[in-house]
Amino acid sequence: MRVLAVDLGGTHATCAAVEGGRILASETVSLPESLPLAEALEGIAAPLGKLHACSSAEGIGFGFCGLVDPNRARITSTNGKYTDAVDVDLTQWAREEFGLPLRLENDARLALLGEWYAGAARGETDVVMFTLGTGIGGVAMMDGRLLRGKHQQAGVLGGHTPVTLTGRRCTCGGVGCAESEAAGWSLPLVAEAWPGFSTSALASGKIDFENVFACAAQGDEIARQILDHCLKVWGAAAVAAIHAFDPDLLVYGGGVMKSAAVILPYLQEYVRQNAWTPWGTVRIAAAQLGNDAALIGATPLFEQELPVVR
Template identity: 60%
Template sequence: MQQLLAGCPKSDCCRGIGFSFCGIVDSKHCQILSSNDKYSDSAGFDLAGWAQSEFNLPLRLENDARTALLGEWYAGAGRGSNDIVMLTLGTGVGGAAMIDGKLLRGKHFQAGCLGGHLGVNHKGRICACGNIGCVEAEASSWSLPAICSAHPLFEESLLAALPCISFERLFQIAANGDACGLAVRDACIEVWAAGAVSMVHAYDPEVLILGGGVMNSAQEILPAMSEYIHRHAWTPWGKVMVRAATLMDRASLIGAVPLFETESQ
């Protein structure tokens, strides 16, 4: 960071530090509120004070799915729309919502960002958040190995020989006709789509963006999810546009720009 700042041609060319975090954050007071076990010692850390004392710069803190949505809105798949919901499919599942050009945060900063913790199966798997049958408990990278090994055809599947089961490998194995792989792949896509329908019902978007590392396999995911969402979402005005994120890993980075540029964000 000091090197980056030293390379700035003018002393005022850096507006501040954007900090994107995988948990519930108080963006008003720059505080991490809850991280769901990950980086559990981060809650309460004075990030704004650190940025000021170390770099003499202001800091904006936001949840990572919200910054991804902001980035896609500013320069990616959400350009031209002000009513967007996003799901990020990865180790966990993140969510974010924008209504009329404004990020939704809510009284306790939880609005929209718990898209991965919408219940899709009330008799399902225990989630890390304490709920049962959340989207990410039923279909995410952290829950995938347990989902695969619980399938009745797992022992006969190529998946059983893998040292580590990822969605990338699952999609490859399913494409070769592996019965367990096909069943788990299709079930995960339905879980994400069911969560997406709930996001549509909750936040009334015109665009739904799917991002996160799992979307490197977008060609396997997008058509089936779009079909499910269009079949099941109650949207009498028309069809939600379902799009793959275009900025991918850079979305949160670029999302820091509107955090500083737009006072309302």
């Protein structure tokens, strides 16, 4: 079946027409920060309408960067972004603008669904996918289905696993989450508070993962320590997910995976040493679909049994 897909992040939205694991056409729109969701929807109506006109799609699969209730197709919590979102009726919007049914999922869940349908997790039934980027996504599939839970928020908060007792306060309200210890937004806070930071090359450059990996590779001791901290955080989150969901495979995506050559072998060894899995060893693999994963996930989202809200 052919569907329209929307992947709405904090600073941009990508619209696409997708079918059978392929993107037929797509368009990305930049969005100003702090935009209300209602206005973001106005911004994507035109490109989505154009894709609709050319594709005869049967529905819209919508990925959102926050907690959602897929059964009601409502956003339940936004962690600071799109503060009007819980009041927006996306189903009504899709029907009135395009005459189409809509299904809503968390963007990280949708990316896992895409990797499962046509990427690194093809043929798997029990997978956790971590997305290492500005934030950290951590999403679980068990027995071939996304884990959703009583309030639709099971297995979707892997980035908010607490990994250290003495960590910083996270945007989610928690303390020492993986995301507040080793994600794009928290990295500058972690680095600037690191003992000896002013002696590091990081102090005179941009504090992002690209630079931390580069400085560490050049022998910068502070960058090496910070990188080691981040790797341990990702390793602890991996073990927590393995102990919770019992998967065969962990898939890693997100912008930080430009350094996959360092990250993946580290995590494979960390998991081998630290996870209690007498049946064998959980495999670690890179995501294959990049930014397309959530878009491609729109097709299996429609094919799964979840009731469509019309």
